[in-house]
Amino acid sequence: MLVAAGLVLTACGSSDDSSSSGASKSPSFSGRGPITFAAAKDSSGVVQKVIDGWNKQHPKEKVTFVQLPSDVNQQRQQMIQNAETKSDAYTVLSLDAVWTSEFAAHQWIDQLPAAQFPLDKMLKPVVETTKYRDHLYAVPQSSDGGMLYYRSDLLKKAGVSAAPTTWAEMQAACAKVEKLPEAKGMSCYAGQFQKYEGLTVNFSEAVNSAGGVVTDAGGKPDVDTPAAKKGLDFLVDSFKDGTIPKEAITYQEEEGRQAFQSGKLIFLRNWPYVYSLAEKSKVAGKFTVAPLPGLTGAGSSTLGGHNVALSSFAKNKATALDFIKYFTNHDSATTFLKEGSAAPPYADLYDDQALAKQYPYLPVLKKSILNAVPRPRVVQYGDVSSAIQQEAYAALNGDKSSTQALKDLQEALQKLSAQ
Amino acid sequence: MATRTPPETAADRPPGPASGRAGRPPAPEKARRGRKSATAGTGRMAALLVSPTLLVLTVVVLYPTIMALRESLYGTKGLDPKTGFISDTEPFVGLQNYTDIFGEAGERFWNAFWNTTFFTVVTVGLETVIGVAMALIMHKAFSGRALIRASILIPWAVPTAISGLLWRWIFNSDGIANALIGHQILWTTEGFHAKVAVIIAEVWKTAPFIGLLVLAGLQVIPREVYEAARMDGASPLRQFWHITLPLVKPALLVAVLFRCLDALRMFDLPYLLVGAQKSSVETLSMLAQNEASNVRFGPAAAYAVALFVYVLLIALGFVRLLGADVVGDAGGPGRKKRRWASKRNRVEVPA
Numbered sequence: 001m002l003v004a005a006g007l008v009l010t011a012c013g014s015s016d017d018s019s020s021s022g023a024s025k026s027p028s029f030s031g032r033g034p035i036t037f038a039a040a041k042d043s044s045g046v047v048q049k050v051i052d053g054w055n056k057q058h059p060k061e062k063v064t065f066v067q068l069p070s071d072v073n074q075q076r077q078q079m080i081q082n083a084e085t086k087s088d089a090y091t092v093l094s095l096d097a098v099w100t101s102e103f104a105a106h107q108w109i110d111q112l113p114a115a116q117f118p119l120d121k122m123l124k125p126v127v128e129t130t131k132y133r134d135h136l137y138a139v140p141q142s143s144d145g146g147m148l149y150y151r152s153d154l155l156k157k158a159g160v161s162a163a164p165t166t167w168a169e170m171q172a173a174c175a176k177v178e179k180l181p182e183a184k185g186m187s188c189y190a191g192q193f194q195k196y197e198g199l200t201v202n203f204s205e206a207v208n209s210a211g212g213v214v215t216d217a218g219g220k221p222d223v224d225t226p227a228a229k230k231g232l233d234f235l236v237d238s239f240k241d242g243t244i245p246k247e248a249i250t251y252q253e254e255e256g257r258q259a260f261q262s263g264k265l266i267f268l269r270n271w272p273y274v275y276s277l278a279e280k281s282k283v284a285g286k287f288t289v290a291p292l293p294g295l296t297g298a299g300s301s302t303l304g305g306h307n308v309a310l311s312s313f314a315k316n317k318a319t320a321l322d323f324i325k326y327f328t329n330h331d332s333a334t335t336f337l338k339e340g341s342a343a344p345p346y347a348d349l350y351d352d353q354a355l356a357k358q359y360p361y362l363p364v365l366k367k368s369i370l371n372a373v374p375r376p377r378v379v380q381y382g383d384v385s386s387a388i389q390q391e392a393y394a395a396l397n398g399d400k401s402s403t404q405a406l407k408d409l410q411e412a413l414q415k416l417s418a419q
Numbered sequence: 420m421a422t423r424t425p426p427e428t429a430a431d432r433p434p435g436p437a438s439g440r441a442g443r444p445p446a447p448e449k450a451r452r453g454r455k456s457a458t459a460g461t462g463r464m465a466a467l468l469v470s471p472t473l474l475v476l477t478v479v480v481l482y483p484t485i486m487a488l489r490e491s492l493y494g495t496k497g498l499d500p501k502t503g504f505i506s507d508t509e510p511f512v513g514l515q516n517y518t519d520i521f522g523e524a525g526e527r528f529w530n531a532f533w534n535t536t537f538f539t540v541v542t543v544g545l546e547t548v549i550g551v552a553m554a555l556i557m558h559k560a561f562s563g564r565a566l567i568r569a570s571i572l573i574p575w576a577v578p579t580a581i582s583g584l585l586w587r588w589i590f591n592s593d594g595i596a597n598a599l600i601g602h603q604i605l606w607t608t609e610g611f612h613a614k615v616a617v618i619i620a621e622v623w624k625t626a627p628f629i630g631l632l633v634l635a636g637l638q639v640i641p642r643e644v645y646e647a648a649r650m651d652g653a654s655p656l657r658q659f660w661h662i663t664l665p666l667v668k669p670a671l672l673v674a675v676l677f678r679c680l681d682a683l684r685m686f687d688l689p690y691l692l693v694g695a696q697k698s699s700v701e702t703l704s705m706l707a708q709n710e711a712s713n714v715r716f717g718p719a720a721a722y723a724v725a726l727f728v729y730v731l732l733i734a735l736g737f738v739r740l741l742g743a744d745v746v747g748d749a750g751g752p753g754r755k756k757r758r759w760a761s762k763r764n765r766v767e768v769p770a
Contacts, residue, residue, distance in 0.1 A: 073695075077712055105498060106505045106714070133503045194607070195694055247592030250607045255591070379498055379505065382713040386696055397609065 033316040035323060038066040038082075039094035039306075040075055046340040050332050054323060061319040063092075072096060072197070083108035083313065091314035092324060095138055097129040097305045098375050098385075104132035105379040109309040110317070112136045116325065122345040125372045130307050132377075137309060139328045140345035142336055144304030145368035146205060146292055147361065149260060149268040149278065153286040154183055163290030167209075167234050170267060170293050171243055177266050187245035189238065190259060191269035194252050195393045200375065200385045201302040202269065203392040205292060206231035208373045209299030214388070214413075215376040221413030224406045230295055232402045236395055249396060260287075271304065275361050276341055289364045291371065303372040305343070343369065380416055387412040484727075491516055491720035509717060516721035528722065530698055531706040535726075537614070538689075538702065539682040542621045547675055549622065550629025555663075557630065558637045575627040583691030586620040590692065607692065613699045617689045624688070625681070629674045636670025637663070676737045683730050703729075 042048060042065070051063050066089070068075045076099060082090050083106065095103060103109045114136040119127050122140055130138040150163060158177045164170035174188035191205075192198030204214050212228030215221050238244040251259070253270060260268040261281040268274075269292060278287060292299035308327055310320050326332065333344040337355065343365055349355060350366035376384050387409060395405035494512040496505045520528045557568045574582065589595045590606035596616075597603050606616040640663065648658050664671075686704035693700045695709060703726040710719035 073712060080712075080714060102714075105503060106496075107507075195609075195697060247603065247605060250592050250605050380713070386713075389696065393609070399609075 029317040029321045031316040032061055032319045034062045034064065035091035035314065035316050035320050036064045036066050036089065037092045037094070037323070037327075038068055038079065038090035040072075041067045041070045042340075043070075044340045046336060049339070050327065050335055054326050058319075061316070061322075063323055066090060079103075080108070083311065086313045088311070088313050088315050090311050091316065091320045092327070093309045093311055094141065095307050095309050097126075097143075097303060097307055098377075098381050100130055100138050100307060100309070101132050101377050101379050102381055103309060104135075104137040107312055109137050110312050112139065112310065112321070112324070116321075117328070118330075121330075121347065123347050123366075123369050125303055125369060125374060126305060126345045129303060129305065129374050129377070138307035139309075139324055141306045141308045141328055142333075142342035143345050143369050144271055144343050145365055145372050146201070146269050146271060146301040146304075147289045147364055147368055148292050149270055149274060149287055149289055151177070151266050151283065151286055152288045154180060154266060157182070163288075164293050165291075165298050166293050167295060174243065174266055183266070186264055186266055187248075188243040188265075189267040189269075190244055190248040190251055190256050190265050192252055192256060193235075193244075193249050193393075193396055194255075195389050196252060197385060197389075198252055199392055200388045201304075203232070203235070203388055204302045204373065204375055205269070205299065206235050208302070209292060209294035210234065211295065213373075215378070215417075219376070219378060219417065221376075221410055221417060223413065224410035228406055229402055232392070232395055232406060234295070235392075236398075236402050239396055239398075272343055272361055272365055273341065275359075289361045291364055291367045298367075298371060301368045301372040303369065303374045305345070376413075378417065383416050384413060387416065487720045487723055487727075490716055491718075491724050493717045495715045495717055512717065516718050517725070519718070520721070520725065527698070527701075527706060528703075528725075531701045531703045531722075532729075534614075534700060535683055535685065535702045535704075535729075538617065538621070538685055539679055542618055542625070542682050543675060543678045545618070545622045546626045546629050546678055547671070549626040550674070551633050551667075551671070553626060553630030554633035554637055557634050571630060572627050574624045575631070577624070579624065579687045580691060582620060582624050583688050586616065586623075586688075587692050590616045607694065609697055609699045611699070613693045613697060617692060617700050620692055621682070621685070621688055625678060629671075629678060632670050632674035632677075633667055636667040640666045672737065672741055676734065679733055679737070680730055683726065683733065 037047075037051060039047060048065055051065050055062050068078050076096070079090065079093055079095075083103075093103075093109065095109075104111075117136070117139050119136075119139075123143065126140045126143045130136055130140055148163070154177045155161075155163075155173055158173070158180055160173045160176055164173050170189065177183050178186065178188070191202040193202060207214055207223065207228045208231070210227050210231030212223065212225050212231050214223050214228075235244070239246060239249070245259075245264070248256070248259075253274075256265075256268055256270055257274050257277065259265050260270075260274075261278055261283055263282060275289065278284065292301050294300065308324050310317065310324065314320060328345075330346055330349075333346050334349060336342040337344045337349060337359070341359070344350075347366075350362050352362075356362050375381070378384050391400070391405040391409040391412070394400040395402045400408070492511060492513055493509040494515065496507075496509050498505050519525060553571050557564070557571060577585070587607065591597075592603065592605055596606065604612050606612050644662055644666075645658060648662055653661070684704050685702050686708065689697075689700040689702060690705055690708075695705065701709075703722060707719045707722040707726065710716075710722060
């Protein structure tokens with residue numbers, strides 16, 4: 001209620017045009033005192049625990065945790081609303097890795113002093129997601145990468161010893177497994193193919209794993225290429241020949257996880273969070289993970305994760321900068337990994353023997369993240385993602401040929417990047 | 420349950436000893452007495468008492484509406500290629516956001532417009548038929564009636580967001596819907612079946628609302644009318660067409676109007692059940708929300724204003740053409756207007 005009241009008040013306040021641009025290009029980080037941290041609802045309670053640690057040391061600069069809805073779109077919307085009304089209700093923001101460009105370009109977040117953060121100790125692809133035009137606008141808090149979950153028990157029984165590294169190997173393994181009586185009614189592979197952000201992720205992975213790109217290094221769309229077509233064709237053909245079950249077109253993360261856990265799938269592409277949940281299900285002990293396969297060798301995952309940024313309109317920025325350092329330091333990352341099973345941005349944590357014993361997927365996840373490709377880093381990410389979903393969905397549905405879909409996508413992306 | 424005589428029927432009867440006892444007839448006298456003693460003081464008092472309400476209405480209704488209208492005249496902020504920053508102010512584009520609707524960018528708008536209209540016509544049509552049937556069942560006296568009434572009302576009591584999720588489970592690829600029809604339809608993909616899924620869920624949820632309002636209307640119809648009809652040998656169907664329907668019409672019209680206005684604003688059910696940006700179920704509200712979430716507030720406001728005008732026209736049509744009695748006043752529109760005008764004069768002249 002207080003936040004809502006604050007929004008109304010600031011909305012009225014900002015309607016007079018005297019207020020100038022809130023974002024200065026060289027922020028001074030002055031002022032100390034209480035601040036807020038806005039992030040998604042924290043089900044494990046670990047975020048509050050880390051914040052409590054700070055509050056104990058800094059009784060005069062307390063951090064209040066503002067819990068936003070767990071739906072990603074709603075989080076983004078509330079943060080944009082906060083920025084549009086130039087409200088100081090949120091000080092430190094937890095941003096999805098793909099929002100950095102949009103928030104930075106709108107000057108909703110401040111540029112941060114890169115030298116003050118241990119970025120060289122973090123995984124390089126993760127650090128890249130925090131930059132806009134080579135300037136640092138956020139600090140990595142957690143990372144995320146896709147992995148290939150598979151039924152190791154069935155593969156072993158069918159005489160397949162190693163995890164597949166290419167799509168063809170995966171299909172060959174499926175052909176062997178499907179001959180087993182235990183595998184009756186099982187489908188080979190699924191990812192997230194419903195028309196939402198997950199489709200953007202899976203489409204980009206297919207394209208990148210076949211050697212194509214959605215946008216090139218300079219941010220220009222270059223998706224109408226033979227390599228990209230091979231990637232999309234893998235998905236389209238898999239739907240046609242039943243490698244991917246046809247109901248997978250309605251799968252988001254959870255539907256796919258349930259299908260895998262109930263023994264309907266041999267291979268599943270999903271995020272690390274599935275590991276601990278599947279360990280408690282029917283397939284416990286019967287599965288393991290591998291890096292995503294590709295066309296001719298290991299595939300590339302799409303990079304997920306969260307970064308921490310500083311709202312341009314906040315007060316007490318000196319405190320905020322210190323809090324960001326504390327929140328993203330090595331100790332906090334270890335706590336997030338141990339208690340929230342969030343993939344850390346620090347490279348050395350993946351090589352820790354004791355942790356690897358507890359989280360057997362860590363080495364695979366490290367490979368996945370190191371091979372990962374960030375989603376297009378563009379200001380209008382929402383529109384880019386919509387365009388990808390539109391065309392990829394049409395191709396998977398059979399409404400368009402993959403050639404036509406890629407051609408239309410290239411056109412749509414060009415139009416968006418021209419704006 | 421005792422049948423109460425509605426005031427309307429009492430007033431229509433020839434004046435007898437009973438009709439002056441209560442209800443409408445003495446009311447105008449009271450009002451007239453009040454008007455006679457109205458002075459500048461009471462007028463000021465009235466203005467003072469009404470002003471908080473007017474202030475709240477201005478803040479809650481008028482201000483956002485005007486802001487939305489203003490916003491719809493602005494375009495989207497541009498990106499400065501040199502600095503990489505989005506400009507601070509929105510350019511004034513006049514009516515361009517509206518004219519774009521009729522241009523090349525209008526395809527998505529018109530698709531959403533027809534989806535909205537289609538959903539409204541089909542769902543309200545089905546709801547009316549099913550709702551009236553529900554009301555007739557609930558009105559009948561039989562054992563276990565309380566249970567039936569309660570169970571019919573459950574869907575209306577469930578929040579739309581929850582029922583959206585509920586139906587998403589039902590329409591899941593291996594959900595109950597597919598198990599029942601014994602054939603796999605992927606309801607939440609694009610296509611006509613997605614529309615059907617939304618219609619089924621919407622009708623399930625809101626037919627009880629019409630049922631409830633119609634039931635209220637049914638309960639004030641005096642039983643003697645039916646007895647007289649039965650004496651004259653009217654069949655049940657004839658009784659329904661010539662007694663029930665005309666007498667329940669005021670309540671039914673209000674119910675249908677409310678449902679129409681609600682259905683035109685439909686957002687959460689298709690959004691949760693089928694998903695955002697699905698052109699087969701995208702409504703105008705969803706389109707406006709999508710534009711706003713992509714930081715294009717100008718076009719979003721223009722779509723919202725277009726929807727507002729559409730809703731307004733439908734409401735006006737109902738009140739003017741069909742005579743829906745929304746205010747709960749049985750008098751004709753002329754009488755309503757006159758009374759409103761005189762009230763306004765009383766407030767304004769002294770103040």
